[in-house]
Amino acid sequence: MSVSDPAPLDAADPLGPFRERFVIDHDLVAYLDGNSLGRLPRATLERLTAFVREEWGGRLIRGWSESWVELPVTVGDELGAALLGAAAGQTVIADSTSVNIFKLLHAAAGVRPDRDEIVIDATNFPTDRYLVETVARARGMTVRWLEPDLVDNVTTEVLTAALGDRTAVVLLSQVDYRSGTLLDVPALTEAVHAAGAVVIWDLCHSAGVVPITLDADEVDFAVGCTYKYVNAGPGAPAYVYVAARHLAAAEQPITGWWSAADLFAMSDTYEASPTIRRMLSGTPSVAGILAVQEGVRLIAEAGVEAIRTKSEQLTAFTIDLLDEAGLEIVTPRDAALRGSHVTVRHPDARAITERLVARRVVPDFREPDLIRLGLSPLTTSYAEVVAATRILVEEAAPIG
Known part of the structure; x- marks a missing residue:
């Protein structure tokens, strides 16, 4: 495999200096799994160390009234502005992606109570599919399954064929977790609305590397994790987006005290907060939210557009190397x-x-026969891609 020297590409990379702002394990030849778990930002290491010593250790319970209570919303607004194209008051940091999808499915179905179908592709991530089935059973609804092509994925033609006057909710992932296919959010959202339904977008594999404009695209609901491209750490809390126009009607099923109109009233009866706080449930993870904040700030500093440019260049570079080696690629060209x-x-x-x-190259395997090479623009270098691809070619004889 004749490969040009990656050194000039790395030297000319405007995002190259960001790599040194992460903890890098130099024992690895290449880490190509940032789409599952991002590297640790050095700022997060420093922030959490200070939090443990000074805030938890020094302020104890006083920390709640001094700043912690507002973190789910304030950091949610930061994430919404930097990553989602969302105005303030529509995004909150809470729970896990799975819990938040459960909440949003119920909330979305509730704003279309006269309809009884949920649409989702049969190839979506397991959590999304499992939860759609669970919520459909609980609410007496029917699931309508899309059967898209692996690479072409959910097109407007595939989606509109399944929409009708019974469609209440559509749940889609912006990036297919297997092939990496990027769906057309504006066009698909418009198709859902034309059918009189609402849409939930799962942004787990897109937020932080793809420019997203939820407000401009008139998206109804969205959800995503923060441990991939946001680099907030394993099990870091997820986020929920609810368009302002739906807040008053969005009723979620886990009505813990953090979603109440008056958090500390300890009222005998539940009254939901009129704000995005209504999507909260129990006590938030303060340390986790602080890690999210540091990850978001790095992305905001770099700029999502610049990150997207490098992502496109990295993926094109990788595809060229794999093509030269004769390996089969199931990602859009x-x-x-x-x-x-x-x-x-x-x-x-x-x-x-x-x-x-075993050879110190970390990719990602997905059933039944897929190897994912995750390219995280703030931390992945061209030299890593070249080194990893050379070893991959040695281990995987081309088909045919």
Whole structure:
């Protein structure tokens, strides 16, 4: 495999200096799994150390009244502005992606009470599919399954064929977790609205690497995690977006005290907050939210547009290397149609992935035969891609 020297590409990379602002394990040849768990920002290490010593250790319970109570909303607003194209008051940091999808499915179905179908693609991430089935059973609704192509994925044609006057909610992922295909949020959202339904967008594989404009696209609801491209750490809290026009009608099923209109009134009866706080439930993870804040601030400093530009360049570079090696790629060739990971299909994908890890290259395996190469623009270098691809070619003989 003839590969040009990646050094000039890394030297000319305007985001290259950000790599040194993360904890880098130099024992690894390449870490290509930032689409599952991002690297640790050095600022987060410092922030959490200070939090433990000074806020938790020094302020104890006083920390709640001094700043912690407002963190889910204030950091939610930061994330919404920097990553989602969302005005203040519509995004909150809370719970896990799974819990938040459960909340949003109930809330979304509640704003279309005269309809009884939920639409989702049969190839979506397992959590999304499982929760759709659970909520549909609980509410006496029917699931209508889309069967999209792996690479072309959910197009407007595929979606509109399933929409009708019974459609209440559509749940879609902006980036397919297997192929990396990037869906057309504005067009698909418009199609859902034309059918009189509402849409929930799962942004787990897009937020932080793809420019998102929820307000401008008139998205109804959105959800996403923060441990991938936001680099907030394993199990970091997720986020919920509810468009302002839906806040008054959005009723979620886990009505803990943090979602009450008066948090400390300890009222005998529940009254939901009129604000985005109504999507909260129990006591938030303060340390987790602080980690989210540091990750968001790094992205805001770099700029999502610049991150997207490097993502497109990195993925194109990787595809060229894989093409030259004769490996099968199941990721769109058009940069405008893909997220920030490139997927190789191989019948021995699981074994190859294990051998790559043994050789200190960390990719990601997905059933039944996919190897994902996650390219995180703030931390992935061109040199890493070249080194990883060389080893991948050695371990995976081309098909045909």
